[in-house]
Amino acid sequence: MSLPIPPLLTYALRRLVQAVPVIVLIMVGTFLLLKLAPGDTVDALVGDMGGADAQFIERLRIEYGLDQPVWVQLWRYMSKLATFDFGWSFVYEQPVATVLMDRLGTTLLLMATSLSIAFTVGVALGAIAARRAYSLTDNVISTLGLVFYATPSFFLSLMMMLLFSVKLGWLPVGGIKTIAGFYTGWDHVWDVALHLIMPTAALSLIYLSFYLRLMRSSVLQVADLDFVRTARAKGAGETRLMFHHIMRNALLPVVTLFGLQFSTVLGGSVVVETIFTLPGLGQLAYQSVIQRDMNTLMGIIFLCSIIVVVVNFLTDLLYARLDSRIELS
Template identity: 45%
Template sequence: MKRAIRLIRRRAISSIPVLLIIVFLTFLLLESASGDAVDAYLVSIGGGDPSLVQSLRQSYGLDQSMMARLWLYLSSLARLDLGWSVAFDRPVLGLLIERLPNTLLMMGSATAFAFGLGTTLGILAGARPGSLRDRLLSTTSLILYAIPGFWLGLMLSILFSVQLRWLPVSGIETIASGRTGLARAADIAAHLALPVATLALIYLALFLRVMRAGMAEVWTLDFILFARARGLSRTRIVLRHVARNALLPLVTMLGLRSAAMLGGSVVIESIFAIPGFGRLAQEAVSGRDAPLLMGIILTSAILVILINLVIDMLYSWLDPRVGASEAAS
């Protein structure tokens, strides 16, 4: 427990300069981009007179210098205030709290499904490398991984929503359904079935191949030969020795792919019209809403740091030597 607390403390301290660098670089990139929220608003209403433009820039604080706006934003962050969304005319923090749970629910379900089933199939394939089962699973995973996510999502939507009419075609839940409790949970699950399946099938193939490759490498190590010489059953060798040691690179891939799903959710949420974090980022870019986009990038960075912290904890559980070296350093 103490080792875990020390690891969390070290990660928390090291994440502070990382977040400051991300905020500073993101602010500079947004400043160097042409146009702002006022320009996007004028385009949507068909233009405006100079007095309107000047009043809008003053109300949004865009008439100040870059350093003044940066200092104002940093001081607001110190008070946990992420600013005001120009496009939605709402606080940024409220928008993030509203949209983020939908994406986390979709990503968490897809990651759990892909990791669980991909690991199981990878163990089945890696238990006997070169067998017919291994070749069939490896070929199937390669085909799945080669399919573009947007195309897979559209095909699943056409098949299960348009043709068979088994699942809803879009949204996070039925609008104004009045459902509560288990009925609402079942409705949300039905709406998330297709986007979760789309994300999970692609990453399932990746996890399967990584697990299979890791097990094929572990089979050649000396301690596996020693376990065979002791007369241990093949099932025990596969589960207790080969699969456990092959999990380390898979856990690393889990952390990388979980963070990448935040970017991939933009396409999936657009296809299935899910009001999530990725779609909010798309709306912020199209509306040139710099405060909202800054909040989205900062929140994404925090999520990536938290995911990597969980991966470090898993590493220390799978291999105590890793956790001991981290805590001691």
């Protein structure tokens, strides 16, 4: 007796197979692009040291394999990557994998929380604004959304810092935890949470307006559709209409946006991470560019492309779950 393969699994497998060439292309492309940029790790290192003799530089180049032609370097890098070996970071003197893993947690925590808050609050406010379209409530919500959308993230972050840390002294200025605190257990969790409040708030306030505006227009659009009228004619009340008929259908485009934004989860917080000195991937990427840390940079890009592929897959699954008209095949 042969076990039937569940359709979801075949679908997942097919998506996995499709993802491989995508990721290989991204990696080859970025590798070549980075090689086109002037300067390499050795230049950056030597610059940090304040100069060195030509022989030493030559030796470093040979040691790092930078004397080889580009395509040989590419081949070496790609074949190592195929075994999930990201190489060695010459700046941090650690394997790239270790450096990445150290930073991944912070970024994921920051981005996942801010996006989830932005999504939930944005959808709720958007729905409320649409139900009371053109009223005072709607105007207040829409205007506030626009203000936050228009505010640059660095400005918003600095103003929050000024208010909550400098003037009121309620929240820590930056970092992920109190450095000399050595907290453990729940104290540690509480400490990290306190440190994350402002960066999360700054990020979610900016993202929020996207969801708010999209949800508002989507709800307004769906509320005019025939099946909502049908439900009214069945005697359904406003709450029931809103939850079962309007929101259910209005959410679809918003979910698409959520998927798109989540794909940028690793790269999207460079500014906020830098301002709040959070040791995350955004900050790491920025420093790696400055220091020409090829391996680390490539590692981050690899991680990002994996996340994009995974999130796209999850969005499609979610979409198929939410929209009965779409079938995975």
